[in-house]
Amino acid sequence: MIFKTRKLVSPPDLNPANTLFGGQLLKWIDEEAAIFAMCQLDDNHIVTKYMSEIDFVNPAYNNDIIEIGCETVKVGRTSITINCEVRVKDTKTTIIKIDKIVLVHVDSNGRPKAHGKTLEMLKDKL
Secondary structure: OEEEEEEEOOHHHEOOOOEEOHHHHHHHHHHHHHHHHHHHHOOOOEEEEEEOOOOEOOOOEOOOEEEEEEEEEEEOOOEEEEEEEEEEOOOOOEEEEEEEEEEEEEOOOOOEOOOOOOHHHHOOOO
């Protein structure tokens, strides 16, 4: 898994329990997954179709630096499936793992469109 994105948890990102708000983290994950897929497919016309079970296993706190990592696990005709892990940078403590995020390549009308890539083509792509 490649951890390319880091975020600093700051007061606007906190919930009433003073831990990272889940909605904020999901926003960051969705953005990182989309950018990762765009870089893999060499095209920015990507939309999120599906995200598997979400289970926050550990919190992040104010001033924690978190890392978001993504990995390609499957490539369909119009889609790319990745998994994602978010962890605290200093301790490597996992905050959340998402086993399956499916993103779809779309045309200008928002309809699925073949992207022409295979898993083998993307295997060594960073």
